[in-house]
Amino acid sequence: MIPAAFDYYRPKDMAGVLALLQEHGDDARVMAGGHSLIPMMKLRMAEVPHLIDLQDVPGMSEISIGDGKIRIGALVTQHDIIAHEGLAQSAPILREAAMQIADPQVRYMGTVGGNLANGDPGNDMPGLMQCLDAQFTLVGADGERSVAAREFYEAAYMTARADDEVLTEITLATPNGGYAYEKQKRKIGDYATAAAAVQITRDGSRCASASIAMTNLSDVPVWSQSAGSALVDTEVGSDAIKAAVAYMLDEIDPTEDNRGPVAFKRHVAGAILTRAIQRAWSRA
Amino acid sequence: MKDDVELTREDRVANLKGMGCARKRVEDARFTQGKGNYIDDINLPGMLHGDFVRSPYAHAKVLSINTEAAMALDGVIAVLTAKDLEPLSLHWMPTLAGDKQMVLADGKVLFQGQEVAFVVATDRYIAADAVELVEVEYEDLPVITDPFEALKSDIVLREDLAGQTSGAHGPRKHHNHIFTWEVGDEEATNQVMDEAEVVAEETMYYHRTHPCPLETCGSVASMDKVNGKLTVYGTFQAPHVVRTVASLLSGIEEHNIRVISPDIGGGFGNKVGVYPGYVCSIVASIVTGVPVKWVEDRMENLMSTAFARDYWMKGRISATKDGKITGLHCHVTADHGAFDACADPTKFPAGFMSVCTGSYDIPVAYLGVDGVYTNKAPGGVSYRCSFRVTEAVYFIERMIEVLAIELNMDAAELRRINFIGKDQFPYQSALGWEYDSGDYHTAWDKALKAVDYEGLRREQSERVTAFKQGETRSLMGIGLAFFTEIVGAGPVKNCDILGMGMFDSCEIRIHPTGSAIARLGTISQGQGHATTFAQILASEIGIPADSITIEEGDTDTAPYGLGTYGSRSTPVAGAATAMAGRKIRAKAQMIAAYLLEVHDDDVEFDVDRFVVKGAPERFKTMAEVAYAAYNQAIPGIEPGLEAVSYYDPPNMTYPFGAYVCVMDIDVDTGVPTIRRFYALDDCGTRINPMVIEGQIHGGLTEALAVALGQEIAYDDMGNVKTGTLMDFFLPTAWEVPNYETDHTVTPSPHHPIGAKGVGESPHVGGVPCFSNAVMDAFRAFGLRHSNMPHDHWRIWQTAQDLGLHK
């Protein structure tokens, strides 16, 4: 549990970060809250000869809400998300999800950007951001670009972000309607056995739109368009929910681990998704 | 002293904060302010740091070890391998169970995480880097993680024992077999079974788990080459025994070894054994002449230092049609891992497993235990219980449930009709124990009434109906457990560890101004000895607990004792404390009589003073007597006021309790929710109700952990699958329910203050109680038994196997 030696940098601006990334290439990694990266370094599963701390880089710690949009700086912590009253009004699913991540100590340190850039299938925010159709702003030597959350995840720990790019901001349209983030875990501080993010809107007695994503049931988060569509234009009764669950179960691909065998995870995925849809619909 | 005159007798009793007082723990002031002094807080000038190269394989030959690259790293002082220890005969060490264990891999490794080489460096970080640079060439061998397979296999795990047909505990039946231990009358038991109206059988696996104290194991050894003294600080639950062992192993005379257990951050059995890390830090300090520290990390703790349980138990219980138990048969296949390093009294290779007849009047019984080697870490310690008592109690409390199912009877009633009656104590059990005291019926009735047992059963059957009608997906379980513990080892005539009788001790010095210090042979790891032992003494000698310092853990100052585990501190050292206190009082009485100018027999002790019989206004307080002991020449009496007592307990003590757990189970996700937990404990005389309450909460929480998810699991290759706290379940406040505690008081008749010990009871009773709740939820659907740990997927699997997901 002791990391290999590394050099520590704390640049004052993004230019400094990018320069270090250019200089050291693969041997450098940025660090935000450090609550995924440092454990990996201590286990000597990640070797980071040059560690670049982002904490002093300005402009990445704000949450702003307006014009139907929400902007979240990459260094905003999971605790900030929970504490932000405006956000709790405009996008309550963020608080509901953040409350189910780790414990208060971890949430004081862990950032939204780090959670999203990490690429661990167990992280909760990627599926959540796919559900909300967020956009990620990446800054690199060649300037800025935007990638959709739904396009960002390629495989475990593999994302569309180039090694020398930094995730700076997350942008999403203010969500409407009912929401739910439902997660089953073994204990506090555990990653999901299965988790579901559901955002759903209502038109009278019928569902107008639905977006559904699940976490830790594949090597990437699973946003299922067909699962969402199965609810649209229905009264979200048990048949519609069953259809949505069936679509989702088609798309997930869980593996066996200490949380349990595949059959169990698939069954739990169905139960968790059913509950998430029911709760979201009851709030729509 | 004049102020005292105004005080009522009640006030004087209260001032002592003696027995029965909910005195606040005196230790907590430092622990809650981060001022504890744990092993890793000890930093000596010039100290070096050690770290282990460990085996990634569960079974492999070690072909070569190349230390060159590691030695070349700046700051590396030494890399020790078995070859370096061999000239000192320290490459192997004896275990507490009469076996021997490699200190560093001697030609092969037998479990994942085994110690292969010990790197010593000027800095902890350099040591960790150097570990990576040691090149070890392995040739992997077939791995055996299943004890039944081990007993059939041609593969010889312990080549060093090849050809030895007999071990420390008698004949070995196979090269991977360690011992067979038998208690009771098998023939008579079988005969009762053959003739019985009803026989219930069950096989159960008590999985492997780990005590996982918050502080891991470690030591700092400091050899002073000038005066020839070796000082060893360490996480030792038995410091005096460690000194003796260290002396025998190293050849250093025992008076030249000082062992110190500083504050210990939890032990739960994990810190009873002797580990390679201790030996290596000592050798490294002897070799280098400077202090050497070794502290294991969490993963090393979980994978290499003493596990607990790993018992495959096969039971048969017989009864009459109306539920009177007639016999019990139990066979255990005990997986001891690569070396037999169980921490049990010498004559008990399966500990006190023979208390498995439980709280019931069972006329005939038999227990057979076979110990087996496998490619897993050694250990087999008593994790928050007296030696193998959790196994025994889990076994009998499961057998009772299975019998209740077989008889189609209520499990609470089945227990009641089989309890040992109050008038049967002292009770001779079929497997040889003399239960000192008990009143089981009263406790049971109180518990069932407190939870409205009938009402719970009604609610449960309504829930079953609702479930069957598709109105709910949640089931309700009512977990029952009644346990009898056997603690306070133990009588020297049959209890020893490495030949040292399991007495314990207390030495008291009363200072001239009326305060005192008492030193004991035990060592607190969080139990609160500094608080409670002062209370025992306060009541015995009339000096306020606040004026008494309790000290343990330094072998240069404390009297010899066997340490703290198996709930033995209060039953044994607590008794020694009371006895030493009585010696003080006896001398003090003579001094008081002299001061009061009356005959010894004419004064009597009253709370904090000696009064002249019939003239209560004529008295001398204990403080006055203490002063006189040092400032007056009293004819016929030596100056000073000190006493020491070594207490050899005449018997074990037998705390008991009645627990009820109410649980809701989500059939689709396998998630259990504990709605209620009621715990009634009878630990005899209660020294400090608040400390008892804390012990019960802690023990129940560890019971919840073990029952619902905590395990050390291996894959087929012998890889540890649960080596971090991400996968090894350590409950937090979030997972823990509200505990309702209750008690009855049945003092131990042979203990000087009637106390029985309580620290481990809640664990012993809690594990079957939580487990029985899970299984009880499925009883209506045909479940007889399912193995722990009842984590989400296993509960789900139970529901799945019963067809509840259709």
Ligand SMILES: Cc1cc2nc3c(=O)[nH]c(=O)nc-3n(C[C@H](O)[C@H](O)[C@H](O)COP(=O)(O)OP(=O)(O)OC[C@H]3O[C@@H](n4cnc5c(N)ncnc54)[C@H](O)[C@@H]3O)c2cc1C
């Ligand atoms: C005990 C424990 C329990 C946890 N439980 C959960 C849980 O239930 N759910 C969950 O989602 N998470 C959980 N986490 C992870 C936690 O939320 C982390 O904080 C989070 O995953 C990473 O955020 P961070 O700011 O700490 O990132 P860091 O650890 O600093 O970085 C993580 C990775 O992202 C990269 N990175 C960070 N920021 C940026 C950026 N702006 N641009 C580009 N790359 C970047 C780093 O280089 C690194 O590779 C847990 C962590 C712990 C220690």
